[in-house]
Amino acid sequence: MTQPPVSAAGATDEGTSALLDDAAGYALHDGAMQVPERNPGDFWSLECRDVVKSFGSNRVLNGIDLGIPEGMITVILGPSGTGKSVLIKHLIGLLFPDRGEVLVHGSSVAHMTMSELLAMRRRFGILFQDGALFGSINVYDNVAFPLRQHTDYSEATIRDIVRARLSEVGLAGSERKMPSELSGGMKKRAGFARALVLEPEIVMFDEPDSGLDPVRTALLCELIEEVHAEHGGTYIVITHDIATARKIGEYIAVLWKGRIVQSGDREKMFNSENPFVRQFLSGASRGPLGME
Amino acid sequence: MDPSNATAESDDAPSARVDPARMLELFAQVVERAAADSRFGERLALARTTVLMQLGDSEELMATMIFDRHPVSVRPGLVGDPEIEIRMSPEEFERFWSDGVHPAMAIAEGRITYEGPVRKILRVVPILRRVRATYAELGAERGD
Numbered sequence: 001m002t003q004p005p006v007s008a009a010g011a012t013d014e015g016t017s018a019l020l021d022d023a024a025g026y027a028l029h030d031g032a033m034q035v036p037e038r039n040p041g042d043f044w045s046l047e048c049r050d051v052v053k054s055f056g057s058n059r060v061l062n063g064i065d066l067g068i069p070e071g072m073i074t075v076i077l078g079p080s081g082t083g084k085s086v087l088i089k090h091l092i093g094l095l096f097p098d099r100g101e102v103l104v105h106g107s108s109v110a111h112m113t114m115s116e117l118l119a120m121r122r123r124f125g126i127l128f129q130d131g132a133l134f135g136s137i138n139v140y141d142n143v144a145f146p147l148r149q150h151t152d153y154s155e156a157t158i159r160d161i162v163r164a165r166l167s168e169v170g171l172a173g174s175e176r177k178m179p180s181e182l183s184g185g186m187k188k189r190a191g192f193a194r195a196l197v198l199e200p201e202i203v204m205f206d207e208p209d210s211g212l213d214p215v216r217t218a219l220l221c222e223l224i225e226e227v228h229a230e231h232g233g234t235y236i237v238i239t240h241d242i243a244t245a246r247k248i249g250e251y252i253a254v255l256w257k258g259r260i261v262q263s264g265d266r267e268k269m270f271n272s273e274n275p276f277v278r279q280f281l282s283g284a285s286r287g288p289l290g291m292e
Numbered sequence: 293m294d295p296s297n298a299t300a301e302s303d304d305a306p307s308a309r310v311d312p313a314r315m316l317e318l319f320a321q322v323v324e325r326a327a328a329d330s331r332f333g334e335r336l337a338l339a340r341t342t343v344l345m346q347l348g349d350s351e352e353l354m355a356t357m358i359f360d361r362h363p364v365s366v367r368p369g370l371v372g373d374p375e376i377e378i379r380m381s382p383e384e385f386e387r388f389w390s391d392g393v394h395p396a397m398a399i400a401e402g403r404i405t406y407e408g409p410v411r412k413i414l415r416v417v418p419i420l421r422r423v424r425a426t427y428a429e430l431g432a433e434r435g436d
Contacts, residue, residue: 033400069396071414229422
């Protein structure tokens with residue numbers, strides 16, 4: 001990719017436009033892994049192919065090409081307002097693209113029947129920013145909820161699973177607490193336990209570091225790594241926090257203005273020559289990323 | 293799969309530090325231990341697949357990962373009709389098994405070639421890495 005001019009923050013329209021115009025000439029973004037598949041889903045866990053999404057005149061996703069490899073922790077990293085939340089909703093079939101397609105294990109989400117879509121969503125465990133616990137029931141019942149909704153397990157089996165998952169996230173003994181009695185970090189861990197109970201193949205974390213101090217963020221990152229090592233599968237962490245990406249991102253994709261600028265393994269990304277990626281990952285004020 | 297790709301990089305790569313046949317043997321032993329371990333056994337079977345793994349071009353360096361049932365196992369040679377075939381140099385296997393390098397990256401870079409839904413076995417790679425770390429003493433006992 002031709003390098004755009006690097007300019008001071010706040011005076012970057014020309015450089016920004018050049019970078020985006022430059023990227024627009026490529027079917028695949030800089031550094032994208034290209035793995036030939038005989039059948040869709042042979043290699044990729046999830047794949048976005050030229051995904052475009054607009055709301056009115058606001059184009060939020062601007063041609064996303066992204067493969068998410070199986071068995072790794074992938075971090076999708078980007079500044080605020082770059083389309084991260086909209087991308088998540090596409091990955092789990094809550095939104096559908098205006099153009100392009102999203103494949104989950106090789107199947108196009110847009111072409112799934114409702115029953116296929118529901119089955120596909122069961123492969124996902126999702127940890128929302130605040131844990132998204134039901135406020136009127138205790139931690140145990142929150143974590144048991146998906147099991148009672150989606151399985152015919154006996155209460156004894158559910159108890160074993162819930163206790164195991166709560167123990168795994170360090171909440172053994174907190175079963176009877178109400179969500180209002182939990183700290184922000186505990187809510188996230190309870191949400192994590194709930195995301196795991198159906199043994200999902202893909203676990204997605206929406207800004208897991210939001211509202212946490214650096215120490216608790218680091219502890220949560222360790223927990224995510226630990227649980228991934230025990231369970232396997234595809235973990236996707238959506239964040240703007242560079243420290244989180246550095247700590248747990250085995251594969252990192254940088255999103256900006258609805259487009260993936262670059263993706264690659266951690267070492268490659270933190271040694272990137274791309275001016276935007278370099279600026280963003282180093283937290284520098286000078287570069288194509290301004291205050292707009 | 294083009295077999296010529298599988299070992300294309302091995303000419304430039306350093307030789308495996310451990311005898312490849314012993315690595316495969318150790319791999320099978322560690323998986324056998326893990327299969328009986330309540331922390332790992334059932335989760336490894338979530339791969340729900342079978343894999344023929346070949347190191348280099350030698351048919352003697354083949355093993356079949358039977359991960360479609362509990363307990364999982366690794367058996368020498370070709371067993372049955374595996375759903376997936378993966379081929380890599382002995383050095384690449386060592387990078388994964390001893391150094392923890394993720395095989396997805398090696399596939400993307402062409403150092404590991406595959407046929408079939410390789411994603412299924414990649415799903416449990418993190419668990420295999422944990423298993424390897426847990427049973428590292430097996431290699432140490434053998435002087436590997």
